[in-house]
Amino acid sequence: MTVLSTPAQKINNSIDSQIPDSMSHVEKKFKMIAENVTIHYGNTMGVKNVTMKFPEKSVTALIGPSGCGKTTFLRCLNRMHDMTKNAKVEGKVMLDDIDLYDKSIDPIYHRRKVGMVFQKPNPFPTMSIYDNVVAGLKLNGVKDKRILDEIVEDSLKMAYLWDEVKNDLKKSAIELSGGQQQRLCIARALAIQPEVLLMDEPASALDPIATQKIEETIMELKKEYTIIIVTHNMQQAVRVSDYTGFMYLGELIEFRETKKLFTDPKNELTSKYVQGQFG
Amino acid sequence: MSTTNEKRQEYRALFKNNVKKRLLVDKLVHIVIFAFVIIAIIPLGSILVEVFKNGITAISYEFLTATPGSIGSGDGGIGPAIQGTLIIIGLASLIGVPIGVMSGIFLSEYGDNRLARNIRFFNDVFMEFPSIVLGIFAFLVIVLILGHFSVWAGAFALSLIMFPIVARTTEESLKMVPMTYREAGTALGLKKWVITFRIVISAAKSGMITGILLSVSRIGGETAPLIMTILGSSQFFSSMDVPMDALPLRIWRLSLLPYESSQLQGWGAALVLIFIIIGINLAIRYHFGNGNAMISRLIKQRMPTKR
Numbered sequence: 001m002t003v004l005s006t007p008a009q010k011i012n013n014s015i016d017s018q019i020p021d022s023m024s025h026v027e028k029k030f031k032m033i034a035e036n037v038t039i040h041y042g043n044t045m046g047v048k049n050v051t052m053k054f055p056e057k058s059v060t061a062l063i064g065p066s067g068c069g070k071t072t073f074l075r076c077l078n079r080m081h082d083m084t085k086n087a088k089v090e091g092k093v094m095l096d097d098i099d100l101y102d103k104s105i106d107p108i109y110h111r112r113k114v115g116m117v118f119q120k121p122n123p124f125p126t127m128s129i130y131d132n133v134v135a136g137l138k139l140n141g142v143k144d145k146r147i148l149d150e151i152v153e154d155s156l157k158m159a160y161l162w163d164e165v166k167n168d169l170k171k172s173a174i175e176l177s178g179g180q181q182q183r184l185c186i187a188r189a190l191a192i193q194p195e196v197l198l199m200d201e202p203a204s205a206l207d208p209i210a211t212q213k214i215e216e217t218i219m220e221l222k223k224e225y226t227i228i229i230v231t232h233n234m235q236q237a238v239r240v241s242d243y244t245g246f247m248y249l250g251e252l253i254e255f256r257e258t259k260k261l262f263t264d265p266k267n268e269l270t271s272k273y274v275q276g277q278f279g
Numbered sequence: 280m281s282t283t284n285e286k287r288q289e290y291r292a293l294f295k296n297n298v299k300k301r302l303l304v305d306k307l308v309h310i311v312i313f314a315f316v317i318i319a320i321i322p323l324g325s326i327l328v329e330v331f332k333n334g335i336t337a338i339s340y341e342f343l344t345a346t347p348g349s350i351g352s353g354d355g356g357i358g359p360a361i362q363g364t365l366i367i368i369g370l371a372s373l374i375g376v377p378i379g380v381m382s383g384i385f386l387s388e389y390g391d392n393r394l395a396r397n398i399r400f401f402n403d404v405f406m407e408f409p410s411i412v413l414g415i416f417a418f419l420v421i422v423l424i425l426g427h428f429s430v431w432a433g434a435f436a437l438s439l440i441m442f443p444i445v446a447r448t449t450e451e452s453l454k455m456v457p458m459t460y461r462e463a464g465t466a467l468g469l470k471k472w473v474i475t476f477r478i479v480i481s482a483a484k485s486g487m488i489t490g491i492l493l494s495v496s497r498i499g500g501e502t503a504p505l506i507m508t509i510l511g512s513s514q515f516f517s518s519m520d521v522p523m524d525a526l527p528l529r530i531w532r533l534s535l536l537p538y539e540s541s542q543l544q545g546w547g548a549a550l551v552l553i554f555i556i557i558g559i560n561l562a563i564r565y566h567f568g569n570g571n572a573m574i575s576r577l578i579k580q581r582m583p584t585k586r
Contacts, residue, residue, distance in 0.1 A: 083458075083465060085391055112468030122459040126481040136467030139477055185463070192467055 031056040031226035032077065032196055037091035039072055039081065046072040048250040049091075054196075054243075059218060059227045061241035061258065063234060065278065069250040070230045071119075074198050077228065078114035079107045095196070112140070115189030116198045120205050121181035123173035123188070130169040132184055136192040151191050159187035160217050179210025186217060197221065199229040203236065215240050234274060238262055246270045330549050337547025347513045347529075353540025357548045359515045360529035364499065364555060366516060367509065367525050370434035371498055375441030376491055382442065383449025383487075388475050390450070399450075406443040413439045414504030421508070428510045430519045436504035441494040448490020452483040488567050492560050499556045502527040526552040 032054040039047040047069040054060050062070040072081075079100055081087040093100040100110055123132045131138070133152045142148065152169065156162040161183040165176070173184055182202060189197060199218070203211040218227060218240045231237050237244050238258060245255040246269075254261060254270045265271040272278055295301065341356050348355025382402070386395055417436035422428055456479050464474035480487070505511070510522035511532060526548055533545030 078466060080462065080465065083462065108468055108470055110468075111466060114466075116462075116466035118459060118462065118466075120459060122457070122463045124460060124463070124478055124482070126484070135464075135478075136469065139464075139467075139469050139473050188463075189466065198466075 029056045030054060031096070032228070033092075033094040034073075034077065035092040035094065037073065037076055037089065037093065039069070039076055039090075040088045041072075041084075042086045046087075046250055047076070050247075050250075050252045052245060052252060052255060054226055054228055056226050057222060057224065058242040059222045059229060059240050060243045060245065061237035062228065062230045062245050062247060063232075063237050063273075064247035064253075065273070066232070068247040070247045071200055072250075073247070074200055074228060074230050077196070077198055078111050078116055080116070082107060112136070112192050113194050114196045114198060115192060115194035117182070117186050117189050117200065117202045119201045121178055121185050123176070123181050123184050125172075125174050127173055128170045129165050129173050129176070129184060132173045133187050133191050135188060140192070152187075155187040155191040156184075158190050158217070158221060159183040160213055160220075161187055177210075179206045179213060182206060182210065182214060183217065186214070190221075194225070196226045196228065199227065201230050201232060204232060211236070234262070234276075246273060248273070327553070330546060330553060333543065333546035334548075334550030337543045338550065342544070342547055343551070346515065351536065351538040351541060353538070353544065357524075357526065357529050357544070357551065359512060359524040360526045360548060361551060361555070362516055363509070363512075363523045363525040364527075364552065366430065366523065367433050367437060367505070368495060368499055368559070370430065371437035371441055372491075372495060374434060375438030375494065375498075376445055378438070379442035379445025379491075379494070380449050380487065382446035383453065383490075384475060384480075386446065386450040387453035388471070388479070402443045402446055405439075406447060408440075409503075410436075410440055410501050411503035411507070414507035417504060418507040425520070427520055428508060428522045430509055430516075430523050432508035433505050433523070433525075436508050437498040437501060440498050440501060440504070444494040444497065445487075445490050448493065449483075449487050452486025452490065453479055455486060456482045484567065488563060492563060495559055495563075496556050499552065499559075500527055502531050506531075526555070 030053045034050060034052045034054075037047055037050045038045065050069075050073055052060075062074065064070050075081055076089050077093055077100075079089075079093075081089050089101060091101070095110065095113060098105060098110065100107065124135060127135060130152055133155050134142075134148045137148060137151065153162060153166075156165065161180060164180060165171070165184075173181065176184060182205070186197075186202070203214045206214065215236065218229065221227060222242075229237075229241065241258045243255065244258040244261045246253045246261065246265075246267075248269055254265060254267045256266075261270065262274050265274055339356075343356055343361065344358045345354075345356035346359055347357070382398070386399055386402075389395065390399065414436050417432045417439070421432035421435060425432075460478055460482060461474055464478050469478075505525050505528050509525060509528075511528040512522040512524045514524075516523055530545050530548045530552065533541045533548060536542065536545075
């Protein structure tokens, strides 16, 4: 619609920081580092050479218009693209000091450290609430009933669902409302005791009240987890995140502290996007 | 964006406007569809009615339990045939269901390659094979080699009919399970086989059971492959290595006899076969909770448990 950018313009602008600038807490450790990640789908390039560092125990939001590659990028952080036949990921994704794309590592083992919550609530339909929460544990061989009970309560409390379901944990998960299902999925992801939590537009299918609850959950969770959240909703990014990366056409255009990105964007594209001029 | 209001009016005018005619056509289509359903049901219904009307008079305790009497006497029963049908369906399922289910899992979960595409194609061809050909095949590879008719040969022939059906329906029901459940499992750090067997299959269970039941019903009525393999007998089951009776064979024999009493027994046997198939269907559906769990869940939903 408006003159967004010629490719040249974009490249000129995108040399910008891959680390959130002016980090007030330089001592903060980076939990995850994506280095020169490029993702192809068949012949189309979904993500182009993105480098991003995710500070520990904080929320990083990825924003950008539909199709900009933010979900594609998020999914490479726990090797979800392994499931897609014609997807190819190049580059490095470091979790602490392990490269998740190293040939010698077992992606299944490392996925347990990176939990994921999806866009649409997807509790396992044939399982009860309790079984959904412990699915990742039970099916990975944790059998001790006492420990499972403990984790169920703990995870559901962290996901702010415990009070609503504590009396019918045996109820089928699909009988819950959409917002409750999504919080159940968060509890399920937390139950495997991850260190990083990836969230792919976790509130996009929910009403404002459920959204608010999910956001409260996120705010609470960041005390212990490194959270990376993809969102379409810029207000949501402002509300929940500490750092925000703006992606456009598969590239990371600007990545800074959320407040600064929204109030004082360096890049012309970012500025237009956060002001709602396109997207 | 640039369409003017006049243009829009013009577009709107293009739509068909005759409401009366549209309602009429709608009704007509409804009637035609209904008529075709009736046409499809009439033969099916009349067969059932006919079997029931003729068969019910033949059924007695003796008829269900005794061995066949002398030809044309109208005495005796179809005990061995009932027993044989249950045995042969059981054995064929024991061979055919696991192979079929595993093939279905392969085609759906690991089937995005050339090998699987070829297998899928041959499976579809196989599904339409005339059953007599499968009977002849079992005859050649088992009966001729062993030198005698054998229950195993019959079970083998029937399982050949079964597993392409089971494989196809299993594949289709697994494919219906949304990718998001597999993704959720993957994100939980589960291995692929755990996801497949513990999450995907339990979500696809009802479709898979429908497929298995379809195949059971299909082999329950097969006659041709049994002629080539278990031949038929008037004695109860004694060994895997001698001929055995089965209901379709008995029906076929009885209905060919020129005596009215025998033909009546044939109707009775047909009715018994129909009841057995219905019985197996209901029992399996009930056992695997397709009806059962759903009903109890509904009841629970209506009456929340309070502690």
